[in-house]
Amino acid sequence: MSVGQTAPPREDAGPRRTHGRRTHPRRTHPRRTHGRGSSRTMFSLVVHTVRLQRRGALIWGVVLGLYSAAIVATYPTFGDVEQMNQLMQAYPEGMREAFNLEDMGTPEGFLDSQVFSLAPLALAFFAILACADAIAGAEERGTIDVLLGNPLPRWQLVVGNLLATALSLLGIVAAVGLFTWGTAVLVDVDLPLRTTAEAVINLWPICLFFGGLALLCSALFHRRALAVAIPGVVLFATYLVDVLGRVSDELEDLRPASVFYYYGSAIKDGIDWGNFVGVTLVTSLFVLLAVLAFGRRDIYT
């Protein structure tokens, strides 16, 4: 039903009547958020989001760092290399292959099996929770209408949250690296700083990969539970595919479909920059899809 019918607005129209009042050609006031304005809002959003994440990031960094430090501290108690290797020979071969137990006699091999092959399973949840919160969480909490009441493009909300999560993740892995290397120095374990740095930096793309997936789910489904559950299931499923693929001929062909296949073992072999960039590009694809999905849907509160 219409009351006080209005003619279709015309950009070139002269005065016309609306609800008995004379109106004049409409003025437009383009305040573009391109260029400096766009980078300003993006920068402000990233800083704001990092601030909101900093407490969680600190907790994750300290907890994972302490765990890694504890593992480093136990390394000297296992005695010499031969003893350790003999101990590992007691495990079935398949299990040694699946869980990287082949080279436990070196600090790098020991930390790879005890910390860095498992760390993505935990740390990815920081990225998943943070990115699920960005859209679906904000919709459920009711904060998104106030935030988007500002001149903030939707795409910036998506990209800005991923950038903020990426920065927070860098902080976490830096903390893990410092705890790990610092403890190695204290207990006289031969673990070079560069090796430690490569190991923790290699955590970054795989964790962000699951953050990007959570962001995509958050943009698609506007339910935080789904945006956490789907990447969580994918995380464990792809981990299992990679682990089982190492010992099962039937599953070996599936390993390339798992992101863990490209994670490798940076603490032993250094960072595979091709895989590093490839995983990061797939994350970028998730973000692009999230931007497209979020840009086309209603915002729910």
Place this chain on the structure above:
Amino acid sequence: MSAAIETEKLTKTYGRSRGIRYVDLAVEEGEVFGFLGPNGAGKTTTIRTLLGFLRPTGGRAWVFGMDTRKKSVEIRARVGNLPGEFALEDRMTGDELLRFFARLRGGRDLGYARELAERLEADLGRPMRRLSRGNKQKVGLIQAMFHRPPLLILDEPTGGLDPLVQEEFLEIVSEVRAEGRTVFFSSHNLAEVERVCDRVGIVRAGQLVTVEHTRELVNKAFRHVSLTFDRPVDPEPFAALPGVRDLETEGERLSLTLHEPPDALVKLAARHRLVGLEYERPSLEEVFLTYYGGHENGGASS
């Protein structure tokens, strides 16, 4: 004047019965426009569609001449918005939030925000999780107004505010109008709408029922009339007059509502000895209720 807000057959449906349908509306620059309707009538859906949060199912809308589907960011740069249902980041203080919003808008001056906080007695130094609903509402109002936008869109702005703060808020709305800025606010508090609004639009079950100047709406509506004579009179001739409804007699007193000009009633009453006459305009609330006729909610989303 030109239109600050204009809609053409704006429609937003969620399935079969909820949403808004074919809303044609024009809010002109510099006016205070009240958007009235009960919960679920479609007020919030209209507002969220104007801000680009919801994609229209049909029709179009413009804010300051800009298409809401294409220029949402530019529109929001010129609008201060208070959502109907909202939350603010629990761990942040009002001051931190306002600084963040100021940065998003390319400014740093919080002078007016502090003035508003003082007038509304808002505490900007405490985290949101420690604030009552009313105090959060005050922060919500300040974040909508502190950057002096040309258009304020406020969804149920006085919810949770105590009467003194409501009074101060209405004073601020009057000042906004005096500055030539536009206010569009939804409410079901008819007394406040009647006080500050130039025009009102009434929405019911997702449809815009009427748009009127507030005064005209009240003036054109019925009147409560009470006639007291020196002795009981026959009510039948009064009941037969055009526009007379709800006639009641109580001794020498006749009470009725009059939906026509009073001329015929006055002439008929003058045939008797009239010792008392009360002629009252209804509140906007009563006018509002006449539009609803007891079937308020058509199932529209709020």
